[in-house]
Amino acid sequence: MPDNVNVPPSITESTAIGERVVVTSPGGRSRHAGVLLPPVKDGEPHRVHTDKGRVVRLDGTWLVAPERSAADRRRDRRRRCCDAGRPIYRYEDLPSAQLATRTMLRKQFRRRPAEGQDPVASYMVHRGFAPLYAVIDAKRLPPLPPVRKAAWDRARTCARCGATQATLYTKGLDGRRYCEGCHEPAAAAWWYGERATGRTTAAAWAAELLADMRRDPDKVALLYVGYPTSTMSQTVRAETWKGEVLFSARVCDSDTFYREGQDTHPAELADAFRRLGGRRLLSWRGEENWLSRLQEAMHEHVGDLDLTFAGGRAGPHWDEWQAERPPLIEPHPFQYQHQLRRQEDPSCRPPELLAHVRHVVTEMAIRACHWHLVTCPECELSLPFGTSAAADRWAKQHSETGHTISHRTEPGDIVPSAVNRR
Numbered sequence: 092m093p094d095n096v097n098v099p100p101s102i103t104e105s106t107a108i109g110e111r112v113v114v115t116s117p118g119g120r121s122r123h124a125g126v127l128l129p130p131v132k133d134g135e136p137h138r139v140h141t142d143k144g145r146v147v148r149l150d151g152t153w154l155v156a157p158e159r160s161a162a163d164r165r166r167d168r169r170r171r172c173c174d175a176g177r178p179i180y181r182y183e184d185l186p187s188a189q190l191a192t193r194t195m196l197r198k199q200f201r202r203r204p205a206e207g208q209d210p211v212a213s214y215m216v217h218r219g220f221a222p223l224y225a226v227i228d229a230k231r232l233p234p235l236p237p238v239r240k241a242a243w244d245r246a247r248t249c250a251r252c253g254a255t256q257a258t259l260y261t262k263g264l265d266g267r268r269y270c271e272g273c274h275e276p277a278a279a280a281w282w283y284g285e286r287a288t289g290r291t292t293a294a295a296w297a298a299e300l301l302a303d304m305r306r307d308p309d310k311v312a313l314l315y316v317g318y319p320t321s322t323m324s325q326t327v328r329a330e331t332w333k334g335e336v337l338f339s340a341r342v343c344d345s346d347t348f349y350r351e352g353q354d355t356h357p358a359e360l361a362d363a364f365r366r367l368g369g370r371r372l373l374s375w376r377g378e379e380n381w382l383s384r385l386q387e388a389m390h391e392h393v394g395d396l397d398l399t400f401a402g403g404r405a406g407p408h409w410d411e412w413q414a415e416r417p418p419l420i421e422p423h424p425f426q427y428q429h430q431l432r433r434q435e436d437p438s439c440r441p442p443e444l445l446a447h448v449r450h451v452v453t454e455m456a457i458r459a460c461h462w463h464l465v466t467c468p469e470c471e472l473s474l475p476f477g478t479s480a481a482a483d484r485w486a487k488q489h490s491e492t493g494h495t496i497s498h499r500t501e502p503g504d505i506v507p508s509a510v511n512r513r
Contacts, residue, residue, distance in 0.1 A: 107127070107172075107176075107177075107178055108127055108128065108129050108137075108177075108211050109126065109127065109128075109177055109178045109190070109211035109212030109223070110126070110127055110157060110158075110178045110212075111124065111125070111126060111127075111157070111158040111159070111186065112124070112125065112126070112127045112139060112155050112156065112157055112158055113155075113156050113157075113158050114139050114141075114147055114149065114153045114154065114155050115153065115154040115156075116152075116153060117152040117153070123139065123141040123142075123143070123145065123147060124141065124142055124158055125139045125140050125141035125142055125145075125147070125186075125189060126139065126140050126186050126189040126190060126211075126212075126225075127139055127155070128140055128211060128225050128227075128228070129209075129211065131228070135148075136148050136149045136150050136151070137149045139153075139155070140188075140189040140225065140226070140227055142186070142188065142189075144188070146227060173213040173220045175213070177210060177211065177212050177213045177222075177223075178212045178213070179212070179213050179214075179215055179220065180212055180213070180214050180215070180223065181214075181215045182215075185214060185223075187199075187258070188226070188257075189225065189226055189227075190211065190212055190214075190223040190224065190225065190226065191223065191224060191226055191229075192214055192221045192222065192223060192224070193221075193222075193224070196224060196226065196229050197232070198258075198259070199257045199258050199259075200226055200229065200257060201231060201232045201235075201243075202226065202229035202230060202231055202232060203229060203230055203232060204224045204228075204229055204230070205228055205229060205230040206230075208224060208225070208228050208229065210222030210223055210224050211223060211224065211225055245268075246259050246260065246268055247259060247260065247268075248260070248268070249268065249269050249270040249273050250263075250267040250268055250269055250273075250277070251269055251270075251273035251276065251277050252270060252272070252273050254270045254273075256270075261274070263277045263278055263281065263426065264277075264278050264281045264282070264425075264426065264429060265277065265281045274426050275424050275425060275426055278424070278425035278426035278429060279425040281425075281429075282425050282429050283414075283475065286411065286414040286477070289411030289412075289414070290411055290412055290414060290477060292408075292411070293408035293409070293411045293412045293455050294412075294455050294456065296403060296408055296455075297408065297452045297453075297455035297456035298455075298456040300371075300373070300402060300403070300452060300456070301452065301453070301456045303371065304332050308331070308332060308333065309331065309370070310370060310371055311331075311332050311370065311371045311373060311402055312329055312330065312331060312332075312337065312367060312370040312371070312372055312373070312402075313329065313330045313331070313332065313372075313373050313374070313445045313448055313449070314327075314328070314329050314367070314372045314373065314374050314377065314382075314400075315327065315328040315329075315374065315375070315377070315441040315444060315445055316374070316377050316378070316381045316382050316385055317381070317441075318381060319381060319384045319385075324341050324342060324343035324345075324348065324354055325341070325342050325343075325381070325384065325385055325388075326340075326341050326342075326441065327339070327340055327341075327342055327360075327385060328340075328441040328442070328445065329363075329366075329367060330445050332449065334446075334449075337363055337366055337367070338360055338363035338364070339441070340355035340359075340360060341353060341354050341355060342354070342355055342356075342357055342360065342385065342388060342389075343355070343356070344356070344357050344388040357388050357389045357391070357392050358392045360389070360392075361389070361392040364389055364392075367398055368398070371401045371402035372398060372399065372400050372401060372402050373400070373402030373403060373404075373405065373448060373452075374400050374402075374404055374405070374448070375404065375405055375406045375436065375444050375445075375447070375448050376404055376406035376407070376436075377400050377404060379399065379400065382398060382399070382400065386398055405448045405451050405452055406433075406434065408451075408455065409434055409451045409455070410431050410432065410433055410434055411431065411477075412451070412454075412455050412477050412478070413432065413434055413476070413477040413478050413480075413481045414431075414462075414475070414476060414477030414478075414481070415431070415432040415434075415476055415477065415478075415481040415484075415485075416428060416429075416430070416431070416432055417430060417432050432481075461500050461501060461502055462475040462476065462477070462500060462501045462502075463475065463476045463477070463478060463479050463481070463482040463498065463499075463500055464476075464482075464498065464499050464500065464501060465482045465485055465486050465489075465496060465497075465498055466496065466497045466498075466499070467489060467492075467494050467495070467496050468494075468495065468497075469492075469494040469495070470489075470492075470494060475501070479498075482498060486498070
């Protein structure tokens with residue numbers, strides 16, 4: 092402790108201003124833990140700001156001792172004091188109710204260091220130490236305008252349960268702020284709300300596509316465009332909605348890598364390729380850059396058709412329709428694991444893949460949206476899935492526990508409220 096500090100007899104030389112201490116009242120009737128603070132004025136006693144918010148004035152009758160024993164302090168090899176002789180606090184042991192940096196004072200307490208107020212400790216940061224000031228000695232800032240005051244209070248109030256605190260609550264997946272206990276329920280509600288919206292959008296997209304096809308059967312075409320390989324060739328297959336094959340070939344525009352009997356020159360597909368012009372092209376997960384690469388190869392022979400997947404991609408809509416999380420034996424918290432599971436391709440063969448596209452579009456368009464709920468009473472789990480296949484996959488994984496699992500369905504317009512309650 093610095094020599095110029097007026098230290099009462101009850102404070103030992105092993106205790107420094109700003110350290111955590113335990114004070115005991117005369118007779119031992121009460122004990123308080125807190126932070127040792129200097130006197131407000133010269134000649135006045137030292138103070139202890141306790142964890143319960145009380146300020147104890149050390150009038151000489153209180154017994155003061157460090158919170159940590161001498162043996163514990165010797166075993167701790169970390170640095171205890173900064174160059175200025177102030178005790179060091181780190182993120183995990185900072186008494187945030189008693190000490191704060193300038194930034195913490197402004198954001199958490201709407202205060203600033205008073206004129207002439209000296210720091211009592213140091214906070215370890217990435218590039219050194221930040222001074223810590225006693226919160227009770229800091230000066231209050233002027234009141235905020237009504238609009239900013241409302242935003243200030245809203246950022247420190249849980250949007251779900253209404254709990255408040257001095258520090259900012261962290262934002263959830265929906266952009267609102269929640270306390271620690273409400274983050275997971277709020278994340279689950281957001282996830283299922285997104286899935287309900289996504290399934291409705293997928294159904295509307297599929298219904299509109301089928302309606303367009305019924306008005307003009309030649310308006311929609313299914314297109315498979317393979318990955319452009321190192322041999323400058325791409326597998327391409329186009330079909331009508333009824334399954335009529337418009338063309339199916341492996342296109343190669345390089346004379347060096349052209350394989351007789353396996354590849355097809357772009358000039359040979361010019362007429363068939365022109366039949367795609369003006370159609371709504373539908374794919375499974377077709378990549379635009381793959382289609383652009385194919386159009387570059389065909390440009391010399393058919394001109395600029397400006398083909399795009401205007402019909403959409405069935406794969407992402409099917410992911411939403413399935414409403415399935417990544418395959419995990421034990422479900423992870425929604426706030427950390429909120430991605431959709433990417434449904435696997437049913438086949439790498441173009442005919443089977445395009446047939447699957449027709450199947451999923453028809454199912455999304457004509458089948459009512461409903462949830463398949465899998466319930467495990469032993470684990471207190473009730474997890475909704477978009478399809479029975481997705482529910483069966485999870486039930487098969489969870490059956491290894493030997494628990495009894497039940498299935499039921501709910502209307503799709505109801506966002507499931509029964510989620511992991513553990």
